[in-house]
Amino acid sequence: xxxxxxxxxxxxxxLNFIYNGGHRALKGxxxxxxxxxxxxxxxxxxxxxxxxxxxxxxxxxxxPGNKYEGQIVMHPDNTNVLGAGVDPIEVRMRxxxxxxKPNPFPKSIYENVAYxxxxxxxxxxRIIDDKVEEALKGAAIWDEVKDRLHDLAFNLSGGQQQRLxxxxxxxxxxxxxxxxxxxxxxDPIATANIEELMTELRDRLTILVVTHNMQQAARISDYTAYxxxxxxxxxxxxDRIFTNPxxxxxxxxxxxxxx
Amino acid sequence: MNTEASTLKDLDAVRSMIKRxxxxxxxxxxxxxxxxxLILLTxxxxxxxxxxxxxxxxxxxxxxxSFPSRRAASAGLLSALVGSALVMIITFVSAVPMGVxxxxxxEEYAKKNxxxxxxxxxxxxxxxxxSIIYGLLALGLFVYILDFGTSILTAxxxxxxxxxxxxxxxxxxxxxxxxxxxxxxxxxxxxxxxQVVSQHVVRYATGGILTGVIIGMARAIGETAPVITIxxxxxxAFLPPSPVTTSAPFLNFDWLWSGFTVLPIQMFSxxxxxxxxxxxxxxxxxxxxxxxxxxxxxxxxxxxxxxxxKIKWQ
Numbered sequence: 402x403x404x405x406x407x408x409x410x411x412x413x414x415x416l417n418f419i420y421n422g423g424h425r426a427l428k429g430x431x432x433x434x435x436x437x438x439x440x441x442x443x444x445x446x447x448x449x450x451x452x453x454x455x456x457x458x459x460x461x462x463x464x465p466g467n468k469y470e471g472q473i474v475m476h477p478d479n480t481n482v483l484g485a486g487v488d489p490i491e492v493r494m495r496x497x498x499x500x501x502k503p504n505p506f507p508k509s510i511y512e513n514v515a516y517x518x519x520x521x522x523x524x525x526x527r528i529i530d531d532k533v534e535e536a537l538k539g540a541a542i543w544d545e546v547k548d549r550l551h552d553l554a555f556n557l558s559g560g561q562q563q564r565l566x567x568x569x570x571x572x573x574x575x576x577x578x579x580x581x582x583x584x585x586x587x588d589p590i591a592t593a594n595i596e597e598l599m600t601e602l603r604d605r606l607t608i609l610v611v612t613h614n615m616q617q618a619a620r621i622s623d624y625t626a627y628x629x630x631x632x633x634x635x636x637x638x639x640d641r642i643f644t645n646p647x648x649x650x651x652x653x654x655x656x657x658x659x660x
Numbered sequence: 661m662n663t664e665a666s667t668l669k670d671l672d673a674v675r676s677m678i679k680r681x682x683x684x685x686x687x688x689x690x691x692x693x694x695x696x697x698l699i700l701l702t703x704x705x706x707x708x709x710x711x712x713x714x715x716x717x718x719x720x721x722x723x724x725x726s727f728p729s730r731r732a733a734s735a736g737l738l739s740a741l742v743g744s745a746l747v748m749i750i751t752f753v754s755a756v757p758m759g760v761x762x763x764x765x766x767e768e769y770a771k772k773n774x775x776x777x778x779x780x781x782x783x784x785x786x787x788x789x790x791s792i793i794y795g796l797l798a799l800g801l802f803v804y805i806l807d808f809g810t811s812i813l814t815a816x817x818x819x820x821x822x823x824x825x826x827x828x829x830x831x832x833x834x835x836x837x838x839x840x841x842x843x844x845x846x847x848x849x850x851x852x853x854x855q856v857v858s859q860h861v862v863r864y865a866t867g868g869i870l871t872g873v874i875i876g877m878a879r880a881i882g883e884t885a886p887v888i889t890i891x892x893x894x895x896x897a898f899l900p901p902s903p904v905t906t907s908a909p910f911l912n913f914d915w916l917w918s919g920f921t922v923l924p925i926q927m928f929s930x931x932x933x934x935x936x937x938x939x940x941x942x943x944x945x946x947x948x949x950x951x952x953x954x955x956x957x958x959x960x961x962x963x964x965x966x967x968x969x970k971i972k973w974q
Contacts, residue, residue: 463847465771493850500848504841507864507970517849553970566845573849 410436410577410607411457411482414472418452421466426452428631429471434577436476439599439608441622441639443615445654449631450611454579457482457609458496459489475576494521497570498579502586503562505554505569510537510546513554513565517573532572539605540568541598560591567598578602580610584617596621615655619643627651707950714944723944728895728926735941737948740926742899743812744881744952746915747922750816751823751880756873758820759827760862766828767835768857787825794822795889803890810891812900813916818886823876830872834865867967874960878953884924893919895929923949 411434418427426449434440442450452461459482461467473482475495482492497517505513514533523529533550537543542564546557554565563583570578580599584592599608600621612618618625619639626636627650635642635651646652653659717723726736766783770776798818808814838861846856862869900918903911921929927945930938 458848460844460848463844490850490852493848498848500841500845502841504839504845506842506845506860516846516851520849520851520855569845569849 407435407438409476410434411473411475413453413456414474416453416456416469416471416473416483418449418456418461419468419470420452421464426631427456430628430633432626432633432636434607434609435624436607437603437605438623439603439610439621440624440626441618442609442611442626442628443613443618443654444628444634445659446613448628450628451581452631453628454581454609454611457577457579458493458498459483460498462489494573495575496577496579497573497575498581499563499566499570499583501582503559503566505557505562505565507553507555509551510554510557510565511550514568514572517569521573533568536568536572537565539571539602540564541594541601542568558591560587560594563587563591563595564598567595567602571602575606577607577609580608582611582613585613592617615643627654629654707947710943710947710950712943714940714942714947717940717944718947723941728921728929733937735930735938737923737926737945739899740921740923740945741948743920744922746812746900746903747815747819747887747920748877748881750813750916751819752873752877754817754820755823755827755876759824759873760831760869762824763828763831763835764857764862767832768853768861783825783828787829790885791822791883792885792889794818795886797821798886798890809917810893810919811917812920814890815887815892815920815922818890819880819883822883822886823880826876826879827869827872830875831865831869834868834872835861837868838864867964870967871960871964874956874963878956878960881922881956882924882949882953884928887922887925888928892925893921895921923952 413430413432413434416427416430417425419425430453432440442453444450455461456469457473461469469483471483474480475482480487482496506516508516511533514536515529518529518532523532534543534547537546542561545561546552546565554562557565563586567578567583583599584595587595596617599610602608603623610618610622622639624637625639625642627634627642627646627648629650635646635648637647642651643655646655650659711718722734723736724741725738726734727739729735762783766776766779770779795818798814798821802808802814802817803810808817842860842864843856846860851859900915900920903915923945927942927949930942930945933939
């Protein structure tokens with residue numbers, strides 16, 4: 402049920418993406434991203450959902466030869482994230498990301514969360530301490546780690562590491578948080594924790610999540626987009642997509658006939 | 661009944677086949693092991709032979725605290741030990757920052773085009789250039805053009821050049837070992853390339869870099885040809901000026917310009933004397949060089965082990 406009052410946080414307009422080798426991985430993607438909602442991207446492997454997600458924080462810029470066409474506009478300031486004059490680092494300061502496999506730095510738990518603040522030039526220890534605590538609480542891992550903040554992050558379990566990575570992404574007050582299959586490397590209990598955490602985070606920021614798990618999309622997202630072969634096949638209210646898809650392809654995918 | 665018999669028969673065939681195939685495992689294992697033993701044994705025999713030959717000298721403290729002398733009995737290693745140590749300092753200071761910086765540039769900053777390909781091939785080739793060529797280069801460049809003379813500085817820079825490719829290659833390998841996921845994690849929170857390189861990549865690659873550096877240094881300490889080419893003296897009965905002084909500014913760089921000798925040259929000089937009594941000194945010096953080299957390699961292995969234990973990637 403799309404309420405007309407929900408403000409837009411970002412939208413992609415006629416987005417095309419061409420990989421270094423010339424492969425056109427995204428073809429004319431149009432999609433809104435509503436503020437403080439969870440939007441899920443689903444689709445079979447290789448459909449371009451991760452590619453699309455990584456456009457939002459310009460991760461493709463790290464590798465030479467990749468090319469964007471079209472726009473991703475952020476509101477309310479109407480900044481085109483993909484604009485030639487926009488520094489990808491500026492974009493990453495506003496949009497943070499959580500990866501498929503937990504990837505903490507080989508540093509202490511504290512330093513992992515503090516790193517984003519240090520990159521932003523924060524030197525005041527009191528402020529960093531507060532922000533680290535707040536982020537760890539926000540990522541529902543504070544109680545588990547508060548007594549060992551200076552232990553190596555690698556000593557945590559996989560699920561804890563992923564929540565630490567969420568805390569790291571949260572510490573810098575991002576406007577949008579990108580999740581690239583955040584639970585695919587985790588066991589069911591850790592997955593449930595992360596899902597619960599994501600629904601809590603919805604109160605604070607806008608979430609775009611790639612998932613290959615349709616039940617997950619149905620459980621946590623407000624909107625769902627089904628992608629196939631680099632195209633946006635269908636976008637809409639999650640409830641509607643899963644109960645009454647308009648396209649045959651979407652129905653085939655979500656009912657497991659294909660994919 | 662019939663089928664059972666045939667299965668059993670087949671099983672026998674399978675077992676004998678596995679046995680035959682496994683024989684190859686044993687043969688290869690045995691051949692490989694004997695080769696390794698052969699190599700190790702050669703080194704061990706050589707080392708023990710040196711120790712036995714040099715035993716009287718190695719057991720006397722005077723050997724390590726006296727200058728060379730015309731009489732074999734009172735000749736010692738002091739100036740060679742000090743010379744080697746000082747030369748190694750220059751080698752370290754010149755090769756490590758340059759090599760690490762070059763490797764970081766090649767790996768992280770350089771655009772992948774024909775120029776970087778050419779540089780890449782050349783760096784790898786440099787590691788294979790005979791060391792005496794480096795000596796000739798140094799003789800022309802450092803001794804004649806830059807007029808550094810036959811000094812500790814010249815020798816240190818020469819050996820620095822010699823191990824530069826080793827440091828570059830080892831550093832690049834170590835940098836490549838850092839998982840992409842860790843770099844992306846750092847970039848994703850808004851780090852610049854320099855922040856990613858200096859605060860993550862280089863730090864996590866320290867183990868590998870140090871290993872390369874120490875192995876390079878261990879090679880440099882045993883090098884004779886390039887140091888002879890630049891004209892190092894073989895008879896040094898004095899020590900260079902001390903690098904540390906008791907009065908301000910406490911540091912003194914006159915030693916850079918001092919004449920010197922190093923361990924392998926001292927050994928070479930004793931070896932080329934006709935008297936058999938000097939050969940005892942040569943054997944003892946050889947044993948010292950091997951011990952120093954093994955020690956440095958041991959430290960490298962230990963360091964790598966310690967750092968790998970601390971930084972593990974899942």
